Amino acid sequence: MYMQFYKFLIKSKKYHKKILWNNKQKRDIITLMSEGFEIIRARTKDNVAILIDRLMRSKQPEVVLVLPKNSILEADLNSLKILKEEAESIGKNLSISTENNEIKIFAEKIQLPIYNYSSPKKEKKIKRMLDIVPPSFKISDEIETNFIPQQEPVIYEVANKNIVSELSKNNDSELEKNLEDFYNEPKSKPKNKFPTVGSKRLLSFNRVIISFVGIGALLLVMAMYLILPKANIKLSLKEIPIKVAIPVAISKNISSPDFANGIIPGQYFLLSKSGSKIIETSNENDILPLKTGGFIFIYNAYSAVSQKLVAQTRFETKDGKIFRIKNSVIIPGAKMSGTKLVPSSIKVEVISDAAGEEYQIGPSYFTIPGFRGSSKYAGFYAESTESMAYIQNNSTLSNQEIEKTKKNLENTLVNELKKDTLNTFKDSDLKLIDGASTVKIDDFKANSQTISMKITWQAIFFKEKDFRGLVNYSVSNKYPDLKIFDFKDNITYPQTTKSDFKKGEIFFTFELDKANAFAADLTELRKELAGLDENGMRNVIFNKNFINSATISLWPIWVKQAPGNPDKINITLDKQ
Numbered sequence: 094m095y096m097q098f099y100k101f102l103i104k105s106k107k108y109h110k111k112i113l114w115n116n117k118q119k120r121d122i123i124t125l126m127s128e129g130f131e132i133i134r135a136r137t138k139d140n141v142a143i144l145i146d147r148l149m150r151s152k153q154p155e156v157v158l159v160l161p162k163n164s165i166l167e168a169d170l171n172s173l174k175i176l177k178e179e180a181e182s183i184g185k186n187l188s189i190s191t192e193n194n195e196i197k198i199f200a201e202k203i204q205l206p207i208y209n210y211s212s213p214k215k216e217k218k219i220k221r222m223l224d225i226v227p228p229s230f231k232i233s234d235e236i237e238t239n240f241i242p243q244q245e246p247v248i249y250e251v252a253n254k255n256i257v258s259e260l261s262k263n264n265d266s267e268l269e270k271n272l273e274d275f276y277n278e279p280k281s282k283p284k285n286k287f288p289t290v291g292s293k294r295l296l297s298f299n300r301v302i303i304s305f306v307g308i309g310a311l312l313l314v315m316a317m318y319l320i321l322p323k324a325n326i327k328l329s330l331k332e333i334p335i336k337v338a339i340p341v342a343i344s345k346n347i348s349s350p351d352f353a354n355g356i357i358p359g360q361y362f363l364l365s366k367s368g369s370k371i372i373e374t375s376n377e378n379d380i381l382p383l384k385t386g387g388f389i390f391i392y393n394a395y396s397a398v399s400q401k402l403v404a405q406t407r408f409e410t411k412d413g414k415i416f417r418i419k420n421s422v423i424i425p426g427a428k429m430s431g432t433k434l435v436p437s438s439i440k441v442e443v444i445s446d447a448a449g450e451e452y453q454i455g456p457s458y459f460t461i462p463g464f465r466g467s468s469k470y471a472g473f474y475a476e477s478t479e480s481m482a483y484i485q486n487n488s489t490l491s492n493q494e495i496e497k498t499k500k501n502l503e504n505t506l507v508n509e510l511k512k513d514t515l516n517t518f519k520d521s522d523l524k525l526i527d528g529a530s531t532v533k534i535d536d537f538k539a540n541s542q543t544i545s546m547k548i549t550w551q552a553i554f555f556k557e558k559d560f561r562g563l564v565n566y567s568v569s570n571k572y573p574d575l576k577i578f579d580f581k582d583n584i585t586y587p588q589t590t591k592s593d594f595k596k597g598e599i600f601f602t603f604e605l606d607k608a609n610a611f612a613a614d615l616t617e618l619r620k621e622l623a624g625l626d627e628n629g630m631r632n633v634i635f636n637k638n639f640i641n642s643a644t645i646s647l648w649p650i651w652v653k654q655a656p657g658n659p660d661k662i663n664i665t666l667d668k669q
Contacts, residue, residue: 130155137161141172142635143628145179148187156180157208160191170199177205323648324622324630324655329641329667332609333575338602339567343529343555345597350559352566357559360523361597362552364510365535369545370502371483372494385452385481386444386542389416389459394436395472397426408443408459408475415446416459416481424473441475444484455480482543498544499537507532510550523554528589529599551594557584564605577638582607611639613666619659626654 131153135144148156158176166172173189173196180187188206191197200207343359350357389408393400404421418441425437445452459475507530515523530552537546561580568578591600618637622630627645634643647655655662 129153130157132157132159134159135161135164137163138165139628140165140632141169141175142632144172144176146631148176148180148185149183151185154184155186156188158187158189160189160193160196162192164191164193164196167193167195170195173199173205174203177203322652322656322661324662325646325648326622326630326634326662326664327644327667328613328634328664329643330609330613330639331611331641333572333611334608335568335572335575336606337568337571338604339564340602341560341563341600343553343599345553350562352563355563355567357555357563359553359555359597359599361594362514362550362554364514364550365547366506366510366550367536367545367547368502368506369482369543370498370505372498372539372542372544373501383483384445384448385454386416386442386484387477387479387481388440389443389475389477390438390440391422391424391473391475392436392438393424393427393473394434395427395469397429397434399426400424400469400473402461407446407462409462410454410457410459414452414454415462416443416452417446418443445481453481453483484542495539495544499546502544502546503532503534503548506546506548507550511552514552514554518554522556522558524557524560524586525552525554526586526589526599526601528592528601529553531592531594553592553594553597553599560584560603564603568605575638580605613639615664616659619662619664622655622662623659624655624657630655 131151133144133147133151133156135158139147144158148158160166177187186206188208189196189200190208197207340355342354342356344356345359345361347356347358391402401423402418402421404419405417406421408416408418410416422439422441424439427437428435456477456479459477460470461473461475464470464473511525511530515525530550533549533551535547535549538544561584564580565578568580569575572578587601587603589599589601593599618633621633625633627647630645631643634640634645647653
């Protein structure tokens with residue numbers, strides 16, 4: 094029991110010293126603030142941009158910057174030099190306070206003052222006499238050495254004696270009370286295990302009402318926190334007009350861009366394609382149903398003797414469609430190869446017996462109905478290798494109609510080749526401009542009312558990514574103030590000024606004329622700012638080259654970060 098009492102005395106002494114020292118430290122800080130100083134406490138991750146912003150907000154001429162021991166400024170000590178220069182430029186006297194030795198050494202090197210709190214003066218010790226002497230007894234090993242009762246309690250004097258006397262009075266009264274409780278142990282009162290008849294009910298009606306009101310208020314605050322937050326940002330944009338003409342050369346002979354000489358790589362294609370088309374006419378008879386026609390090969394596998402067929406001889410398909418020859422023909426006799434009969438053949442033009450879409454058939458097998466019932470029916474037959482096509486009613490067509498159809502067929506084949514090429518390399522960002530391709534007609538035929546042709550197509554493509562890189566390089570060289578120019582506009586390409594497909598090269602000039610070189614993508618900016626606190630928002634805005642200055646305000650007043658929904662971030666542009 095005596096040991097408990099001495100422990101209490103020692104604890105009372107320590108509590109007294111702690112209160113006096115805290116009051117002394119607080120008085121020093123208040124004195125510092127009253128003399129025109131302001132203390133800025135930096136966080137561990139605060140970079141130089143954030144500290145400059147806080148420095149400029151300070152209203153005091155003397156600023157003490159308190160840096161944590163693990164501040165990120167240690168990784169880039171030149172940041173301290175920048176802070177010092179910024180402070181001098183705005184007329185403030187900056188000093189630092191930190192426990193980081195690296196920062197201290199560099200601060201002394203650049204002559205940046207280091208602030209140290211004045212250590213408290215050594216206080217005069219006053220002995221306090223105690224009227225209670227403990228009986229002598231042996232202290233057990235379980236008692237901590239810090240609580241040895243023979244040690245005299247020590248306190249420190251402060252300038253304000255009233256505080257000391259008041260604290261001493263309070264501690265003395267507390268000490269006397271504890272001594273009285275120590276010698277006069279109160280009798281414990283019996284606890285009622287059950288509430289008396291007059292006790293209040295735990296869940297009264299008023300308590301239920303108050304609970305519901307409290308929960309409702311809490312839900313209302315939470316709803317306001319989630320729904321109401323908004324961020325208003327006012328931006329002032331930079332403006333630099335640009336006007337430049339960029340000569341561009343595209344060559345298949347290089348593999349990487351040469352921006353200095355204005356050359357970017359090209360991809361050379363040489364492709365062929367065949368097709369056919371019915372000749373287009375403007376004759377009034379075009380509105381009448383058209384017959385179909387084409388060519389068949391008539392075979393004689395019957396005998397070595399030739400066979401004559403008269404005009405309008407019928408040839409029938411397996412499904413009963415009739416085609417007739419226009420003129421009489423003689424089918425040569427088959428040839429003997431040893432004991433084997435080799436069939437002979439002749440190519441003949443035929444026309445459908447009736448008009449209609451159903452006669453536009455593909456390659457087919459034909460028999461001669463006139464030989465049905467005789468041995469010649471199996472020995473004479475015909476085959477077609479191409480589809481039957483429509484035949485115009487007029488027997489003569491003008492050269493203008495033929496040339497028109499020829500040009501249309503040529504354009505169709507070229508567009509198909511271009512489309513196939515782009516689909517093959519759809520993820521390669523390839524572009525083809527006017528004048529960067531050429532067509533050569535290798536074969537052309539006009540049979541009956543149909544034309545057919547084979548073309549060879551040459552083209553030089555280039556990647557739009559390489560072209561944008563050339564534009565960025567050219568503009569940045571001409572306008573150094575733009576630093577890194579990023580061209581993201583939609584491009585309208587000009588026609589080539591020169592093409593040399595033998596060498597695989599094309600040339601053109603691209604002209605860029607803009608009132609402002611900086612393009613402000615506000616939608617993307619809202620997405621980047623969503624969910625960030627004020628310092629994070631300032632960092633994002635600071636790194637945008639198209640922003641000159643910005644003002645940020647968050648609402649309601651308790652909101653500390655931008656809403657997570659980009660639609661709640663309102664950005665307005667300063668027209669000045």
